[in-house]
Amino acid sequence: MEVNxxxxxxxxxxFEFVGDKQDISIDVVAPAKPxxxxxxxxxxxxxxxxxxxxxxxxxxxxAIFAPMLSSYKYDDLNTALQSISPNMEHWFGxxxxxxxxxxxxxxxxxxxxxxxxxxxxxDVIVGTTYGMISGYFGGMVDSVMQRIxxxxxxxxxxxxxxxxxxxxxxxxxTIVFALSLTEWIGMSRIVRAQVLKVKEEEFVLASRTLGxxxxxxxxxxxxxxxxxxxIIMIMMSIPNAIFYEAYLSFVxxxxxxxxxxxxxxxxxxxxxxxxxxxMMLIPAVVLSILMLSFNLFGDGLRDALxxxxxxx
Amino acid sequence: xxxxxxKYIGKRLLISLVTLFVIxxxxxxxxxxxxxxxxxxxxLSDAQRAAIEAKYGLDQPILTQFVTYVKNMLTGDFGVSYNxxxxxxxxxxxxxxxxxxFLYGLSAVVIGGLLGTLLGIFAALHKxxxxxxxATVISVIGVSVPSFVFAMMxxxxxxxxxHILPTQYSSFSPIVSSIMPVMALSVGVIANVARFTRxxxxxxxxxxxxxxxxxKGLDSxxxxxxxxxxxxxxxxxxxxxxxxxxxxxxxxxxxxxxxVPGLGKLLINSILSNDVNIxxxxxxxxxxxxxxxxxxxxxxxGIIDPRIRLGKEDS
Numbered sequence: 173m174e175v176n177x178x179x180x181x182x183x184x185x186x187f188e189f190v191g192d193k194q195d196i197s198i199d200v201v202a203p204a205k206p207x208x209x210x211x212x213x214x215x216x217x218x219x220x221x222x223x224x225x226x227x228x229x230x231x232x233x234x235a236i237f238a239p240m241l242s243s244y245k246y247d248d249l250n251t252a253l254q255s256i257s258p259n260m261e262h263w264f265g266x267x268x269x270x271x272x273x274x275x276x277x278x279x280x281x282x283x284x285x286x287x288x289x290x291x292x293x294x295d296v297i298v299g300t301t302y303g304m305i306s307g308y309f310g311g312m313v314d315s316v317m318q319r320i321x322x323x324x325x326x327x328x329x330x331x332x333x334x335x336x337x338x339x340x341x342x343x344x345x346t347i348v349f350a351l352s353l354t355e356w357i358g359m360s361r362i363v364r365a366q367v368l369k370v371k372e373e374e375f376v377l378a379s380r381t382l383g384x385x386x387x388x389x390x391x392x393x394x395x396x397x398x399x400x401x402x403i404i405m406i407m408m409s410i411p412n413a414i415f416y417e418a419y420l421s422f423v424x425x426x427x428x429x430x431x432x433x434x435x436x437x438x439x440x441x442x443x444x445x446x447x448x449x450x451m452m453l454i455p456a457v458v459l460s461i462l463m464l465s466f467n468l469f470g471d472g473l474r475d476a477l478x479x480x481x482x483x484x
Numbered sequence: 485x486x487x488x489x490x491k492y493i494g495k496r497l498l499i500s501l502v503t504l505f506v507i508x509x510x511x512x513x514x515x516x517x518x519x520x521x522x523x524x525x526x527x528l529s530d531a532q533r534a535a536i537e538a539k540y541g542l543d544q545p546i547l548t549q550f551v552t553y554v555k556n557m558l559t560g561d562f563g564v565s566y567n568x569x570x571x572x573x574x575x576x577x578x579x580x581x582x583x584x585x586f587l588y589g590l591s592a593v594v595i596g597g598l599l600g601t602l603l604g605i606f607a608a609l610h611k612x613x614x615x616x617x618x619a620t621v622i623s624v625i626g627v628s629v630p631s632f633v634f635a636m637m638x639x640x641x642x643x644x645x646x647h648i649l650p651t652q653y654s655s656f657s658p659i660v661s662s663i664m665p666v667m668a669l670s671v672g673v674i675a676n677v678a679r680f681t682r683x684x685x686x687x688x689x690x691x692x693x694x695x696x697x698x699x700k701g702l703d704s705x706x707x708x709x710x711x712x713x714x715x716x717x718x719x720x721x722x723x724x725x726x727x728x729x730x731x732x733x734x735x736x737x738x739x740x741x742x743x744v745p746g747l748g749k750l751l752i753n754s755i756l757s758n759d760v761n762i763x764x765x766x767x768x769x770x771x772x773x774x775x776x777x778x779x780x781x782x783x784x785x786g787i788i789d790p791r792i793r794l795g796k797e798d799s
Contacts, residue, residue: 220624319499326503327510328774330733331767335514338755338763415630422632422737423752438632442741445636446644446651453640456633464628 221472291351299359307367585746596673604681626675635668
């Protein structure tokens with residue numbers, strides 16, 4: 173269907189005046205706000221993120237205080253009270269050995285959170301150092317470091333974790349070590365990409381012109397500019413670490429008894445879960461809520477701290 | 485295919501091969517360094533133990549053992565099982581287990597991919613309505629909640645309450661037994677794909693060529709499926725990697741819950757019974773599968789979307 177533009181005839185009522193929707197004579201300027209206030213405002217508008225934050229706070233508080241305030245202990249065996257369904261005395265029931273599950277659950281959540289935070293803390297230190305050296309110095313150093321990282325990265329996490337826990341005795345330290353061994357790569361990638369971007373900026377050049385040494389530039393000029401990216405990455409890594417800890421416990425490589433983590437509780441509950449579903453369901457639900465909250469919180473934080481990365 | 489593409493593929497292939505070799509060396513060392521003897525039998529005397537070790541060639545120096553292992557491996561021989569299945573060839577054990585796991589993974593990707601794309605399109609077309617919010621909530625839950633929790637919920641619902649599906653895998657009815665694990669595995673895929681498709685779809689719908697296509701008077705079906713979806717789906721290739729990782733960890737736990745005799749269960753059992761040859765073969769297979777898939781994803785991404793310049797350092 174060929175239409176010659178010249179053939180089209182325009183009539184006076186083809187177009188209508190839309191009117192001044194906006195008075196362009198007035199210049200609207202948003203009031204000046206510090207960046208962190210702006211970030212908090214954006215964050216507060218995100219309902220999911222706020223709910224996530226509240227849920228995390230509740231779980232953390234319960235994990236800290238619930239075991240202290242209960243009259244039971246997480247490793248108190250009581251053969252008279254085996255496998256009791258949730259009731260007023262034992263809010264989440266008791267397990268097959270008669271241990272109070274309310275206390276065990278929050279002790280478990282405490283350990284899961286502790287493992288995740290420790291692992292991510294080590295990730296940050298190792299990953300940031302690696303990423304900054306690789307990104308800042310560039311050239312041959314960067315090439316070699318990137319190839320090494322590529323090789324480490326192409327070994328699937330689950331194979332590394334499983335094998336590591338075979339060789340070493342499974343304990344809290346081992347699990348933290350195993351998790352940080354596999355998770356630092358993501359952090360170092362983000363840091364490297366940010367360093368590559370920031371180091372080309374004028375203020376770095378200015379600092380170098382004024383005679384600043386590499387050490388000063390890295391820690392005083394570049395690092396403060398990549399904090400937000402790092403915080404986002406940390407918040408994204410924590411649920412990952414919680415998940416892998418649960419996964420390890422679930423395949424039988426977790427903490428030895430009588431210690432509890434969310435993963436070992438799920439694993440213990442699995443043994444008898446068709447008869448006593450609550451033993452597995454409750455820790456599984458808490459684990460899911462915890463991961464969901466961290467994801468929501470992380471998403472909200474990313475939108476607030478780095479509007480350029482915002483999903484539509 | 486241009487010369488630079490071929491060069492890039494060659495380079496990636498080389499790196500992958502080197503990586504595989506490094507992984508094999510590390511795995512071999514770890515397995516050899518394991519505490520205790522690979523022969524699990526307390527009642528054996530020292531002489532008997534030595535005889536068995538000589539039979540399997542475990543008395544040789546570690547380098548000789550490695551060379552023999554690699555030589556045999558290249559002919560498809562992964563040694564024999566020491567403990568779990570006495571003297572059964574590992575290749576057949578791993579082969580049959582891998583077939584099941586692979587089939588499950590593939591079905592989960594296909595089903596999850598299809599449903600996820602549809603959910604994503606649906607959400608994007610109803611942007612900022614209650615449907616969009618609902619779809620987003622579903623996908624956020626699907627991304628965050630681990631697949632073994634889904635497997636458990638499905639198991640309790642269908643097997644324990646409704647009694648319509650078997651609780652454990654049965655080799656007599658492989659199709660019925662596969663419903664639950666595949667369902668549990670696809671939830672994560674659906675959520676990931678839906679989330680990503682929605683984002684891409686929304687940005688494509690806002691682009692100028694879509695406005696043009698709409699202005700030309702195309703009907704919405706052609707508009708969505710012919711013009712928008714094609715471009716929206718290209719970047720979905722990038723999330724295939726994370727999906728694959730999810731599926732691999734997912735299969736291991738889901739297989740345990742549903743009692744599926746797959747690769748994950750074999751690996752876990754071999755670790756618990758210290759059966760070194762099976763551990764080695766399973767871990768190596770997992771690593772190899774991961775590396776090959778990553779290679780395919782990286783290369784295909786460049787071919788599907790020529791705007792991605794291959795071999796360029798990310799900056």
